[in-house]
Structure formats: C-alpha cells, structure tokens
Amino acid sequence: MNGYQQLWWQQARSDHDAFVVLRRAGSAECHLLHYLQMATEKTAKAYFWRSGSPPPTSHAGFVQFLRFLGQVRQRDRQRVANLFSFKKFADFQGWIRAVLPIAYQLERLTPDLAHDGPNPEYPWPHARPRVAPVNYKFTVWASLARGQGRDLMRVIRIAVEQFPKYADT
C-alpha cells in the first residue's frame, strides 16, 4: 500500500465508523447514506491509487471497484474470495453481479450524479426545492435493509477493514 492509498483508506475508515455509529443510533436515512456513500467512494479511490496516479475526481467509483475485484488475477482469486468471506471466487463474482444494482443506486446518491433529484445532502430540486433529504425515504436504504443489502453492508465493512490485505491486488 502506498502513501496515497494510506491517506484515502484512513478517511474511508473514519467515514465508515461514522456510518456504523449513525446506523446504531437510528439516525435519518440521509445521514446513513451520506456516510456510507462516502466510505465506499473513498475505499474505491484508495484502491485505484495503487497505480500511484490519481483516479478521476468524480464521485463515481464504487461500482468500478467491485468490478475490478471481480476480475483480479487468477493467482489472487482464491485469496480475495476468502478475504471477502466467500468460499469460491465464482461465488464472489456471482455475488458482485447480484449487488451491483444496489451499488449503482448508492453511487448515484451524490448531488452531482443525482440529476437534481433525491440526494442525502441538499433539498431538491435546486431551483424550487420541495423535499428535504431528512424527510425522504430513500429506495436504496430500503434495498440495503433487506437481506442482500445487509450482505452488501457486511462486505463493505470487510472492504474497509481489510483494505491493506488487498490494496495491491
């Protein structure tokens, strides 16, 4: 893990810690999603810094990160699968395919990707605000609260906590 990755990972870990505290406290969905989105974006960026060059500044990245994990070199596959708690790499790949729709929803929450619609930070639409995030029930949170979404949250925790073990993979 290089120094750039270390910095991004530290911030991702802190964002994820905040997410867990907020989830335990029963905070509003917007705050949970804001921190979870930031933790996933920064984990992805920490991973992409492995080349030593800066990744794009866009808030997108989590979906691409999952795709990269699903395409690691043959010799790393079993280790990566086990690290993320899967017995076989094919199971891990299948799991990634299954959770990608939720990952897309999570990624698109940021204001610049939300196209003036539901986002966890600012009332929308910008020109004539009608909804405050704190009052809004987010579809993606409903997805995360179901079985597959809970499993995604479990694996996100592993992705954050175990980052040094696959940072160079």
Place this chain on the structure above:
Amino acid sequence: MPAIQFDRDSMAKWYAKQHLKTDPGIVSVHYLPKNAGEREIRLIEVNDLLRERTDDALEPIDFGVDTGMDSAHKLFVLDVTPEQWERIRTKTLPLPSGWSLDKSIPYK
C-alpha cells in the same frame, strides 16, 4: 413501522412477517429473545439467495429504530445460508457471543 408503544415480542413478529413477505430470499426467520436486552430484537434470517460463505461471516447487522420515541429499540439481524442454519441448529456452528436458540420462535 407502526406507531405503537414498544412490545418486543409483537415487534419481532411484525419484523419477521414483513421480512418474509417482502424479501424473496428469506425462507424462515427465527426470533431469539433469550439474553437479549429489553429493547433489543435478535433475528436470524435464513436466506437461500445468499452465496456460500465462510463461517467467519456470521455477523449481525444492527439498526437503531425509532430513536427518541417510546418505541425506541435495536434490531439485530443475522443473515445465514440454509446450510449455515442447519449447522447452527445442530450446534456445529456457534452463534455470536450471547446469542442462544433456547426459547427461539420460528416464523415461516
């Protein structure tokens, strides 16, 4: 979430029925009241859409619900595969610390 004063057993049943109704992967839900705090609901949800996983994946996800209200409580959900559930049931796979199947209530 119904706006009622907190009744742990009723709320656990409500969660179990809702999750069975709305989540196509869940085949059974087991409510584990033993050792749980007064405002803590522990559920094991057996999900046949989960991929086979290693045993260290047994990790309940915890949610705070209705914080600051009369009905405030914590919901813990442990998602397991049917194969893991079979081993939990036959006591060959340990539950998280403090969790017990004694007096558990199944919902299908």
